[in-house]
Amino acid sequence: MKIVLLGPPGSGKGTQANIICQKYNLPHISTGDIFRSNISQGTPLGKKVKEYIDSGSLVPDELTISIVEDRLRQDDCKDGFVLDGFPRVLSQAIALDKIVNLDKAIMIDLSDEEIVRRLSGRRMCKKCGNPTHIDWLKNGKCEKCGGEVYVRDDDKEETVKARLAKQKLPQEVIDFYIKKGIYAKVSALDTKEKTFEKVDSILREIKK
Ligand code: AMP
Numbered sequence: 001m002k003i004v005l006l007g008p009p010g011s012g013k014g015t016q017a018n019i020i021c022q023k024y025n026l027p028h029i030s031t032g033d034i035f036r037s038n039i040s041q042g043t044p045l046g047k048k049v050k051e052y053i054d055s056g057s058l059v060p061d062e063l064t065i066s067i068v069e070d071r072l073r074q075d076d077c078k079d080g081f082v083l084d085g086f087p088r089v090l091s092q093a094i095a096l097d098k099i100v101n102l103d104k105a106i107m108i109d110l111s112d113e114e115i116v117r118r119l120s121g122r123r124m125c126k127k128c129g130n131p132t133h134i135d136w137l138k139n140g141k142c143e144k145c146g147g148e149v150y151v152r153d154d155d156k157e158e159t160v161k162a163r164l165a166k167q168k169l170p171q172e173v174i175d176f177y178i179k180k181g182i183y184a185k186v187s188a189l190d191t192k193e194k195t196f197e198k199v200d201s202i203l204r205e206i207k208k
Pocket residue numbers: 009031032033035052053056057058059060064084085086087088092154163
């Protein structure tokens with residue numbers, strides 16, 4: 001099962017990716033997570049990408065594509081993966097197409113208005129690393145593992161607006177997957193569980 005999750009920042013791609021990966025035992029590959037862990041470890045890559053991420057801009061392709069290629073060539077991706085946050089531009093979609101045959105590109109769709117509402121309430125767990133939301137916390141802590149939560153630097157209001165303005169998924173990426181016959185769209189306006197039911201019905205079609 002080789003899946004790409006598309007969608008604006010804050011649409012719940014990461015949450016859906018986590019649920020899919022748990023159910024189907026697949027590796028979750030998030031370019032944003034890879035960049036953030038490099039930043040927190042102070043690696044050369046982290047130093048190069050920090051400025052782009054903090055300003056809500058896209059990291060250039062020459063830094064992004066090779067990371068994804070290397071990751072997908074690892075053994076655990078042989079039987080499938082869920083790619084979250086990549087591709088974000090046509091050049092990335094084309095590069096990806098050269099190295100894997102995707103089964104589905106699923107758009108997790110949400111309006112800008114709802115995204116701003118959700119991102120302003122998003123929290124990240126320091127312990128399990130998962131995204132959560134102020135409405136889901138238990139006693140102010142991660143509802144899954146009880147870890148402390150924090151606000152991602154790029155979830156601050158100004159950066160959220162910049163990300164939405166600078167990172168709208170180009171229609172040409174969507175058209176690319178429509179032409180390949182692997183595009184599907186799911187509204188993320190429902191709860192994460194209901195959204196997953198819709199995503200899962202698409203995944204079950206692949207497995208048939
Ligand atoms: P995300 O966690 O997917 O929202 O990504 C966080 C940030 O990492 C984005 O705002 C971009 O600055 C950068 N980023 C993640 N994935 C990509 C990508 N495929 N291409 C360029 N920049 C990316």
